């Protein structure tokens with residue numbers, strides 16, 4: 158510790174005050190854990206800091222400054238001696254290192270769930286409260302699960318609406334085993350039913366892929382939440398009641414639902430569900446294209462052809478399996494797009510915001 162001798166250029170009262178405050182602070186923050194080293198450093202007879210500084214400052218001091226200087230050096234000496242007597246008052250380590258622990262720390266903003274995941278969890282949790290559990294399936298799916306078992310026969314035009322990426326070098330395989338990126342979460346309906354007998358109540362959140370050009374409302378990769386309920390005596394009114402409840406839970410109790418006839422190969426009858434426009438309350442506005450309604454999801458009663466494919470697979474393991482006999486059980490299924498729901502919830506007009514990773518967009522959901 159061979160610090161330079163501080164310079165004192167002016168001997169007026171404020172300068173002395175400041176210079177000795179600095180010295181006193183230096184004494185306070187000097188490591189005193191080794192008292193002998195501390196004593197030598199400050200009070201050493203030849204090279205002690207107190208001696209060197211007082212010599213330097215007194216040498217060039219005008220006569221009238223010698224007394225106030227002397228008084229202050231005495232006070233400083235007392236402070237040093239006191240520090241030696243009560244080493245308990247040794248400064249804390251952080252102070253020795255010049256860290257001011259009273260300064261505010263570096264604030265690291267906590268992470269938040271992505272708005273899409275948040276909406277996905279909200280949807281899933283509505284169904285958890287109804288007693289549903291969650292199932293997941295692979296994004297790389299076989300033709301059988303994504304299409305065939307869901308009653309899309311090979312070369313059927315219904316497949317055109319769900320064009321997707323095919324995994325390379327699959328043409329030597331039987332068509333049912335060819336791999337592709339799944340176009341919807343519905344294949345997990347099949348996987349679940351093959352693995353497990355009714356009653357079934359599951360939700361399936363996940364990522365899906367389609368050959369859709371990206372625009373303000375489309376993305377070739379997006380997210381769905383699927384639902385499947387299979388049990389004895391499940392009717393279309395159960396489907397209506399369940400989805401009406403879910404839409405009210407997601408968008409508020411004032412929301413109304415209506416069901417329009419539609420087509421999906423794996424449900425019969427099929428319906429599109431619309432909710433009353435949450436922006437205008439159903440009066441008609443730009444967002445609902447002046448119809449008062451917003452189309453939100455697809456649904457329907459599980460087609461007996463789907464139960465037949467499931468039964469065929471289950472019988473490979475147990476030839477007498479009859480768990481999915483459509484004479485005994487019925488079911489409903491539904492599928493909704495997470496992006497679309499999140500866009501309506503938050504009034505987002507461009508789906509691209511979800512994938513941009515722009516913090517200015519994301520931090521609005523903190």
Ligand code: PHE
Nearest residue numbers: 341343455456457490491492
């Ligand atoms: N899988 C359908 C789609 O992606 C949605 C759907 C799911 C429809 C379940 C009916 C029943 O468009």
